[in-house]
Amino acid sequence: MLTSTNRLIDDALNYTNISKELAHRIKVPNATYSINFGVRLNDKLHTFNGWRCVHSDHMEPVKGGIRFDIDSNLEEVEGLAALMTYKNAIIEVPYGGSKGALKINPNDWSEDELEKITRRFAQELIERDMINPARNVPAPDMGTSSREMAWIADEYKRMHPADINSLACVTGKPVGKGGISGREEATGRGVQFIIREFFRNKEDFKLANFKGGLKGKKIAIQGFGNVGFHIAKFLQEEDDCIIEAILEFNGAIRNNNGINVSEAHDFFRQNNTFHGFSGGEFINDGNSLLKEKFDILIPAAKENVINIENASEIKSNLIVEAANGPVTYEADKILNKNGIIIIPDIMANAGGVAVSYFEWVRNLRHIRFGRLEKRRNLNQIQTLIHSIEAMTGKSMPEEFKQVLNDGINEIDLIRSGLDDMMIEAYQKVKIIQKESNIGDLRTAAFKAALEKIAVSYETIGL
Ligand code: NAD
Numbered sequence: 001m002l003t004s005t006n007r008l009i010d011d012a013l014n015y016t017n018i019s020k021e022l023a024h025r026i027k028v029p030n031a032t033y034s035i036n037f038g039v040r041l042n043d044k045l046h047t048f049n050g051w052r053c054v055h056s057d058h059m060e061p062v063k064g065g066i067r068f069d070i071d072s073n074l075e076e077v078e079g080l081a082a083l084m085t086y087k088n089a090i091i092e093v094p095y096g097g098s099k100g101a102l103k104i105n106p107n108d109w110s111e112d113e114l115e116k117i118t119r120r121f122a123q124e125l126i127e128r129d130m131i132n133p134a135r136n137v138p139a140p141d142m143g144t145s146s147r148e149m150a151w152i153a154d155e156y157k158r159m160h161p162a163d164i165n166s167l168a169c170v171t172g173k174p175v176g177k178g179g180i181s182g183r184e185e186a187t188g189r190g191v192q193f194i195i196r197e198f199f200r201n202k203e204d205f206k207l208a209n210f211k212g213g214l215k216g217k218k219i220a221i222q223g224f225g226n227v228g229f230h231i232a233k234f235l236q237e238e239d240d241c242i243i244e245a246i247l248e249f250n251g252a253i254r255n256n257n258g259i260n261v262s263e264a265h266d267f268f269r270q271n272n273t274f275h276g277f278s279g280g281e282f283i284n285d286g287n288s289l290l291k292e293k294f295d296i297l298i299p300a301a302k303e304n305v306i307n308i309e310n311a312s313e314i315k316s317n318l319i320v321e322a323a324n325g326p327v328t329y330e331a332d333k334i335l336n337k338n339g340i341i342i343i344p345d346i347m348a349n350a351g352g353v354a355v356s357y358f359e360w361v362r363n364l365r366h367i368r369f370g371r372l373e374k375r376r377n378l379n380q381i382q383t384l385i386h387s388i389e390a391m392t393g394k395s396m397p398e399e400f401k402q403v404l405n406d407g408i409n410e411i412d413l414i415r416s417g418l419d420d421m422m423i424e425a426y427q428k429v430k431i432i433q434k435e436s437n438i439g440d441l442r443t444a445a446f447k448a449a450l451e452k453i454a455v456s457y458e459t460i461g462l
Pocket residue numbers: 140141142143144187222223224225226227228247248249250287300301302303322323324349350352353
């Protein structure tokens with residue numbers, strides 16, 4: 001995966017003035033720590049293998065998720081860490097890039113066992129500052145969630161009881177344990193915001209051969225975990241899209257009239273398969289649907305799923321990379337040649353790290369967003385309502401009063417900040433694409449990121 005990313009980077013470097021030497025320095029990972037550790041479970045000693053890669057610490061802390069996946073390996077972790085470096089640069093969060101993985105299948109272990117394994121893994125990383133509020137701040141990724149982040153934060157606190165900022169050692173924690181509302185939905189929400197921005201951009205919209213707006217667009221999503229579920233839910237409930245197909249590792253469901261996302265979600269959580277779900281046709285070889293025609297195809301599961309084997313058969317107008325690295329280098333070239341537009345991962349799924357940034361800042365501030373100004377704003381709104389009523393001699397309709405009197409909650413601020421970051425990232429990449437006459441969004445996005453990182457290295461004399 002790192003090789004694939006570096007080939008994409010080489011293409012983008014052709015559009016920059018970055019020297020060969022500096023480009024090499026940016027591309028290679030700083031350091032990767034490989035760990036083997038033992039945990040005694042049910043009187044048997046098990047040895048686990050994991051990694052944490054710091055790809056670039058041109059800014060600290062470095063940031064990137066920890067995944068639990070049996071297929072993980074060192075090369076994948078380094079590739080994913082590299083993507084974090086570029087992603088963080090594009091959305092302008094003050095972080096370098098990092099990533100971690102533990103080579104396990106979480107489904108093989110009970111919750112108690114997983115807690116012991118996670119805590120031991122965390123100890124190994126904390127001891128070496130690979131988890132630290134000022135140095136390296138993980139978040140959830142495939143196979144991990146707020147539960148694992150809470151265990152990690154607790155372990156850090158035990159090892160650093162006097163660190164007042166200990167909660168900021170990891171993001172994506174549960175709300176009530178230092179987490180922030182909106183983090184769990186953030187990556188999916190960010191994908192929704194960037195798709196909306198795409199549809200506001202007339203030029204891209206035409207290039208993708210779309211007619212009409214986002215409403216009614218037919219969508220296929222691969223991966224129905226945290227990211228895939230939230231994308232499906234928001235696009236269906238708030239944008240009136242038709243979720244036509246959902247692809248999982250063990251089969252897909254398809255319904256031309258649209259799948260009820262909440263029902264499908266409940267069914268999949270209970271049964272770990274779509275087999276037997278009455279809201280659509282079950283298809284055994286789910287991933288064969290990748291080659292069917294949809295308006296928007298959203299890979300939200302794993303890397304390398306669109307590759308040299310299937311790329312030339314992809315027919316959807318737009319691919320939105322919610323997963324990290326779902327399209328290989330060779331596939332990217334084929335899709336571009338075939339006129340299929342791609343919103344690349346480093347833009348599309350940046351919502352998770354954006355809201356992680358808000359959570360980290362909130363943990364360091366020790367006060368929730370909006371706390372200081374909420375009452376004052378409400379008093380001002382009350383005064384405004386009274387003045388309007390006094391001046392007009394009429395009372396304001398209750399429904400408007402209600403909305404105004406609700407004031408701004410933290411979740412409103414989080415969504416507003418996220419929306420702004422996604423829109424800004426998209427618009428910035430579009431300007432670079434136009435100015436440099438670049439054919440695709442990915443190369444333009446990498447150019448934007450590389451130039452930002454290069455400045456950071458140059459200012460420290462490299
Ligand atoms: P998750 O573990 O919650 O969900 C992944 C889903 O994909 C699972 O339901 C799994 O069964 C399914 N899946 C696995 N292999 C599959 C296959 N071959 N075909 C179809 N489905 C398959 O993970 P997630 O957090 O939703 O992450 C998904 C992707 O999004 C990953 O690439 C991750 O790196 C990326 N991502 C996640 C976040 C985040 O905040 N969680 C942020 C940015 C990017």
